[in-house]
Amino acid sequence: MPEEKKGKTYLWLEDRQGKAGYTFWKILMQQIRPDVIVESKKIVYDNSFDNLQVYQEQKLLKRYADKRKNVFLLGLICFEYILLEFDQLIHWIYAPEDDFLIKRSGALKAREALVKCLSSGEVDYKMLQEVSLYDVHLDSHNIEQLSAKLLFDLTRNTGFEVSKKMIGECWIRSCCEWDKRQEDDICGLDNNRLSLKAKMQSVYRGTSIMKEFSKTGLEVLL
Template sequence: MKYLWTEDTGAGLHFWKLINQIFFDNELAIESKGSNQGMLDALSDLEIKKGDEYYIAFDYVVDNQDIRNKYRLLKSIAEKSEGKVVILDLICFEYLILTFDKLVPWTGTGKADKIKIRDDILSAIEDHRINLSKIDDEKTLQYLAGFKRYSTERVMKSLVGELTENEKWSVKGSLMGECWYKDCCISEHPDNLRCGEPEVEDGSEKMRMLIQSESVQKVLNQI
């Protein structure tokens, strides 16, 4: 049996379940461990049965010391598993959404300042962190300086939240916003300034396009 374990709950867990349904034809058993510590605890107690494989969606950034410490423990467990535990190359679920090239036109966000910040940040991602030396724009640097407890993951979560404020495209609730995976087109409501206009309305097709994006495929190719 193939398992995919995630620390995500809510919309993040829903994202992995949709991937399993649409891309893997429900081949995987998707389980949330609730947190990165929950993931480590579950792996520490794990007795791997013959034929089982575990794919670990662990949110990893190098500018958070606690995450780095836990990642070292996770890596040690994986190295002793004889290839049965595979750590996916992942920053976080929100990063996969943020890199999607249809994010801005589909959501219809009018936040020009945040769109510019997104572009600056994505161009500065390097080795699971934002390389601040690659950012020259003063407004982007001010935005990053505004985080009390700065980390690349916190920036990703905050920025993607601002770009998906419309509840139809939200990735912050118990489920992903319904326009990611249902047949809907919120441009039917022209009075809403944040309405986007996807070129496709079919829910499964929109989700397939997200799944086929470069960042998501980089992760899924390890499974």
């Protein structure tokens, strides 16, 4: 939720300092808009549209935000979904001949179906066969929980691994500055190594962040 205050722009997050989401947003904004101040606020919620409690809180928050000309709510589900929808995600985390492309085919199909569904404006993702086959506990999960589970399953045991507590070094460093990298740790960027700034620019362009920022008038020069 960006807010302009006394000539300054703030990005307020639900994520707490030290958590993966906060780290992601802090690094992203440092690279694409270093003047924006990232803060953790208890009044801000992820846009988990099928979590009834969060939905009610969002309605209340929107009512207050609508009264202010310098406060904008971003229509972003959660940081895990942002990375999940990233158009270069699979190309980055897996090498072309990676065994994970076969071993994790169910998760890959679920991700493709989920992103296609939500990007088209549909919200009934639980009816998708690929998603229901992937998550046997789907009925008890909301979109934020599903996104977190799916992203972790796709990225685990890679330099891009993401959990609630941790975001992989390969998201927040230039290639290849991962201290614990082994000789057989080869990703899709091995032959096209990127700086941290280039990575964050790609994430900005390849996700819904760019569209949501543009709605608020927050300009990013790439």
